[in-house]
Amino acid sequence: MVLQRETQVPVWGWGVPGRTVSVLTSWNGRTETTRVASDGTWRVDMTTTEAGGPYVVTVWSGNDRIQFQDVLLGEVWVCAGQSNMEMPIAGFGFQQVDGARDAVMKAATYAGKVRVFDIRTPKCTSPIDDVDATWTVASAGVCAHTSAVAWFFATGLADNLDIPVGVIVNPWGGSRIEPWMTKGAIDRAGITAKERAAIDAIEEKADRWPETPELIWNGRMAPIAGYGARGFLWYQGCSNIGQECYDKLQAAMVQLWRYTWGRGDMPFIFTLLAPYEHGDADGRWRPHFVEVQMRSLKTIPNSFAVCTETLGNKVTVHPSQKKEVADMMVLRALQSVYGQNLNFDIELPEIQSVEYLEDGRVKVRLTHVWSNLQSISARDIVGFELAGGDRQFHLAKAEVDWDGQTIFVQCPEVPSPVAVRYGFRNWMGANMQTSMGIPVPPFRSDDWEL
Numbered sequence: 001m002v003l004q005r006e007t008q009v010p011v012w013g014w015g016v017p018g019r020t021v022s023v024l025t026s027w028n029g030r031t032e033t034t035r036v037a038s039d040g041t042w043r044v045d046m047t048t049t050e051a052g053g054p055y056v057v058t059v060w061s062g063n064d065r066i067q068f069q070d071v072l073l074g075e076v077w078v079c080a081g082q083s084n085m086e087m088p089i090a091g092f093g094f095q096q097v098d099g100a101r102d103a104v105m106k107a108a109t110y111a112g113k114v115r116v117f118d119i120r121t122p123k124c125t126s127p128i129d130d131v132d133a134t135w136t137v138a139s140a141g142v143c144a145h146t147s148a149v150a151w152f153f154a155t156g157l158a159d160n161l162d163i164p165v166g167v168i169v170n171p172w173g174g175s176r177i178e179p180w181m182t183k184g185a186i187d188r189a190g191i192t193a194k195e196r197a198a199i200d201a202i203e204e205k206a207d208r209w210p211e212t213p214e215l216i217w218n219g220r221m222a223p224i225a226g227y228g229a230r231g232f233l234w235y236q237g238c239s240n241i242g243q244e245c246y247d248k249l250q251a252a253m254v255q256l257w258r259y260t261w262g263r264g265d266m267p268f269i270f271t272l273l274a275p276y277e278h279g280d281a282d283g284r285w286r287p288h289f290v291e292v293q294m295r296s297l298k299t300i301p302n303s304f305a306v307c308t309e310t311l312g313n314k315v316t317v318h319p320s321q322k323k324e325v326a327d328m329m330v331l332r333a334l335q336s337v338y339g340q341n342l343n344f345d346i347e348l349p350e351i352q353s354v355e356y357l358e359d360g361r362v363k364v365r366l367t368h369v370w371s372n373l374q375s376i377s378a379r380d381i382v383g384f385e386l387a388g389g390d391r392q393f394h395l396a397k398a399e400v401d402w403d404g405q406t407i408f409v410q411c412p413e414v415p416s417p418v419a420v421r422y423g424f425r426n427w428m429g430a431n432m433q434t435s436m437g438i439p440v441p442p443f444r445s446d447d448w449e450l
Contacts, residue, residue, distance in 0.1 A: 001068065001070075001071055001072070001115055001117070001135040001166065002071075002072045002073070002074050002075075002076050002115045002135075002164050002165065002166025003046075003048055003071060003072070003073055003074075003076070003166075003228055004048060004073075004074075004075070004076045004228030004229055004230060005048050005049070005050060005051045005073040005074055005075065005163070006048060006049065006050060006051075006073075007047075007048055007228060008045045008046070008047055008048075008228075009045065009046050009048055009227075009228030010043055010044070010045050010046075010226050010227070010228065011023050011032075011043070011044050011045075011046055011057070011059070012041065012042060012043035012044075012226075013041075013042060013043075013059070014036075014040050014041055014042070014129075015036040015040065015042055015061050015064075016036055016040070016061070016062075017036050017037065017038050017039070017040055018035060018036060018038075019035065019036050019061050019062060020033060020034070020035055020036075020061060020062075021033065021034055021035070021036060021042045021044070021059065021060075021061040022059070022060055022061070023044050023046060023057065023058070023059050024057070024058040024059075025046050025048075025055065025056075025057055026055045026056040026057070026058075027048070027049050027052070027053070027055045027073060028047065028049055030046070030047065032044040032045070032046060036061070041129075048073050048228070049073060050073070051072075051073050051074045051075075051161075051163035051164060052072070052073055052163075052164075053070070053071055053072035053073055053074075053164065054069065054070040054071060054072060055071045055072070055073065056068065056069055056071060057071050070137070072113075072115065072164035072166070073164065074113075074158075074163045074164030074165055074166065075157060075161065075163065075164070075165050075166070075230050076165075076166045076167075076168065076227070076228060076229040076230055077150075077153065077154075077157075077165070077166075077167055077168070077229060077230055077231055077232070077233055078167075078168045078170060078224075078229050078231070078232045078233070079147060079149065079150040079153070079167050079168065079169050079170060079171065079232075079233045079235075080170045080171055080180065080221075080232065080233070080234055080235075080236070081171045081175075081233075081234050081235035081236035081271075082171060082172060082173050082174055082175045082209075082235070082236045082237075082238060082239060083171070083173030083174060083238075083317075083318060084149070084235045084236075084238075084271070084274075084317075084318055084319070084322075085147055085149055085150070085171035085233070085234075085235035085236070086147055086171035086172065086173045087147065087148055087149075087318050087322065088144065088145050088146060088147060088148060089103050089104060089143050089144050089145070089146060089148045089151055090104075090144040090145060091320075092318060095316055095318050095320070096320050097148045097320055097322050097323075098320045098321050098322070098323060099323050100144075100148070103143055103148075103151065103152070103155075103323075104140045104143050104144050105140070107138050107139055107140045107142065107143035107144075108138065108139055108140060110138035110154075110155055110158060111137050111138050111139065112164075113138070113158040113163070113164045113165060114137075114138040114151075114154045114155060114158055114164070114165055114166075114167075115135050115136065115137060115138070115164070115165075115166040115167075116135070116136050116138070116142055116146050116150070116151075116154075116166075116167055116169055117133055117134070117135050117136075117166065117167070117168045117169065118133055118136070118145075118146065118169045119131050119133045119168065119169065119170045119220050119224070120132065120133065121133075121219040121220050121223075122219065123179075123210050123215040123216070123219065124214075124215060124218035124219030125214070125215065125218065126218055127217075127218045127219075127222045127223075128218060128219055128222070128223055129223055130223050131219070131220065131223045131224060135166070146167075146169060147167075147169045147171060148322035148323070148326070149233070149235060149271075149322050149325055149326045149329070150167040150169045150233070150326075151167075151326075152322060152323045152325075152326030152327065153167065153233060153326040153329050153330055154166075154167045156326060156327060156330040157330050157333060157334075160330065160334055160340075161334075161338065168224060168227070168229065170220050170221070170224075171235070171236075172209055172210060172216055172220075173209060174208065174209030174239055175209050175210045175211070175216060175236070175239060176202075176210070176211045176212075176239045176240050177236060177237075177239075177240050177246065177249050177250065177253060178199055178202070178211070178212060178213045178249070179210035179211065179212060179213060179214065179215040179216040179217065180216050180217055180221065180236075180253055181213060181214070181217055181249070181252065181253045181256055182213065182214055182217055182256060183213045183214060185252045185253060185255070185256040186199065186213055186249065186252065188252055188255075189245070189248045189249050189251070189252035190248050190252075191245040191248050191249070192245070195243075195244070195245045199213070209239075211239070217256075221257070221260075222260070225257075225260040225261055226260065226261055226262060227261075228263075229261070229263070229266070230266070230267065230337065231266045231267030231268065231269065231333070231337060232254070232257060232266060232267070232268050232269070233269050233270075233329060234250075234268065234269070234270040234271070235270065235271040235325070236270075237272075237273045237289065237293060238273065238317055240289075241273070241278070241285060241286065241289045242285055242289065243289075243292075244292060246289070246292050246293065246296075247292050247293065247295040247296035247299065248296075248299075250270070250293070250296045250300070251296050251299045251300050254268050254300050254303065265301050265302040266302070267302050267303075267304070267333070267336065267337045268300060268302065268303040268304070269303075269304045269305075269306065269329050269332055269333065270293070270303070270304075270305055270306075271305070271306050271308060271325055271329075272290045272293050272294065272305055272306065272307050272308055272309075272441060273286055273289055273290055273293065273308070274308035274309070274311055274312035274313075274317075274319050275308075275309060275312030275313075275314070275423070275425075275426065275427045275428070275429075275430065276312055276313065276314065276316070276317045276426060276427055277314050277315065277426055277427045278317075278426045278427075280426060281314060281425060281426055281427040281428070282425050282426070282428075283425065283426040284424060284425060284426070284450045285426065285450070286425075286426040286427075287423060287424045287425065287426070287442035288450050290441060290442050291442070293305065294348075294441065302336075304332045304336060305348060305441075306325060306328040306329055306332060307328075307348055307438070307439040307440070307441045308321075308324075308325060308439065309383075309423050309430050309432075309433075309439040309440060309441055309442060310430065310431055310432070310433050310439040311324055311325065311439070312427065314427045314429075324437070328346070328437075328438070331346050332346060344436050345368045345369070345434070345436075345438075346436070346438055347367070347368040348368065348438070348440075348441050349366040349367055349368045349369050349434070349438070349440045349441070350366065350367050350368070350441070350443060351364065351365075351366060351367075351443050351445065352365045352366055352367045353365045354420060354445045356417060356418070360410055360414075360415045360416065360417065361408050361409065361410045362386060362408070362409040362410070362417050362420045363406060363407075363408055364406070364407040364408075364409060364420060364422075365405060365406050365407075366405065366407070366440065368434075369404065369405040369434055380431075381397075381398040381399065381400065381407070381431065381432055382428065382429045382430055382431045382432075383398075383422050383423045383428055383429070383430025383431065383432060384396045384397070384398040384407075384409045384420065384421070384422050385411075385420070385421045385422075385424065386409060386410070386411040386414040386417040386419070386420055386421075387414060387417065387418065387419040387420075387421075387446070388414045388415070388416050388417055388418055389416070389418055391419070391448060393419075393421060393424075394411050394413040394414050395411070396409050396410060396411035396414070396420075397409070397410055397411065398410075398422075398432075404435075418446075419444065419445050419446035419448070420444070420445045421442075421443070421444040421445070421446070422440065422442060422443050422444070423440070423441070423442035423443070424442050424443075424444055430442070
């Protein structure tokens with residue numbers, strides 16, 4: 001296993017009420033002792049040192065003795081969400097992960113650094129105490145069936161920090177956000193009565209993924225809550241698309257997790273929905289949902305979003321570029337969690353100013369580009385639209401100025417534009433990013449009803 005370095009980590013279990021339980025850790029030779037409570041539970045907090053290992057943790061009570069070998073101290077992250085977090089290195093049927101073969105071939109080289117704890121507990125209508133999962137050592141077989149985002153994040157972080165990394169892999173394909181929360185957390189989310197009624201009206205189907213409150217929380221989060229970890233990775237949203245209060249639910253979920261873990265404002269890194277046709281490539285509900293997701297950045301302290309606007313696929317909701325997603329999560333963690341100076345801007349670009357010129361062009365300036373804005377295909381930018389007074393949008397031609405941070409947009413069908421949008425369809429092949437590969441999220445200058 002991997003235990004979080006340089007902190008207090010809980011070690012807990014079950015035993016005979018009243019008996020003494022002792023825990024010895026070999027990294028510092030210390031023993032902590034407690035008594036089993038009347039309900040049969042016990043817990044001690046152990047002090048961990050700097051990253052390293054392998055170490056041994058020994059637990060004993062009376063004649064019972066358990067010894068855990070090959071324990072590493074390092075960084076631990078909890079990886080949750082739905083199918084895009086669940087998608088393994090080996091891919092889904094007819095849907096591949098880029099770089100999968102290379103990852104599997106190199107997996108064994110991480111045997112001394114990467115550990116995976118893969119949770120598969122089914123739906124639970126009430127909280128349980130334990131999960132059926134085991135820590136595994138990095139290998140070709142483990143890699144192939146591990147979440148691609150979690151794997152690439154773990155190996156990328158281990159490479160950069162040069163210390164062990166453990167990932168608690170805990171996604172459930174198709175799941176809504178509500179099953180990851182308690183009903184009380186939803187009550188405290190600040191949503192309207194109508195929004196709450198819509199949640200209460202969802203009918204759970206036995207043969208489908210979880211959709212109603214608590215079903216994942218009870219069996220997959222509550223049992224591990226408190227395990228020493230640095231932060232959370234979250235890749236979810238497709239099943240809640242169109243829900244206007246999603247940002248409030250996400251904020252309430254994070255508050256619940258942090259409170260239960262008892263480790264302060266643990267970093268929360270989440271992924272914005274990637275482009276996909278969602279039944280109608282020209283629909284607007286996907287980019288609007290991204291707007292809703294981004295709103296939560298203002299209400300969740302120590303939270304960060306990674307953008308996938310250039311990584312989507314029109315015909316599958318599961319983009320193959322999972323390593324790119326994980327790489328952006330690693331960059332965010334290195335800068336904002338581990339305090340490394342990357343010497344380039346990884347913040348998501350947003351509209352800074354929009355100016356409508358007399359010649360019909362629109363001058364757009366973005367934040368966080370610092371003279372390095374570009375499209376994937378040189379200066380051939382895809383994804384802009386303009387609208388005039390009739391509020392009808394038409395595809396437009398865009399070009400980045402030589403300063404690398406100003407965009408000029410124009411469209412013959414819209415001689416007098418009053419609004420500009422970028423990436424504001426479910427799928428349109430939008431391709432603008434910074435020179436370090438940070439995609440520009442969807443944006444718009446208007447506030448018209450969609």
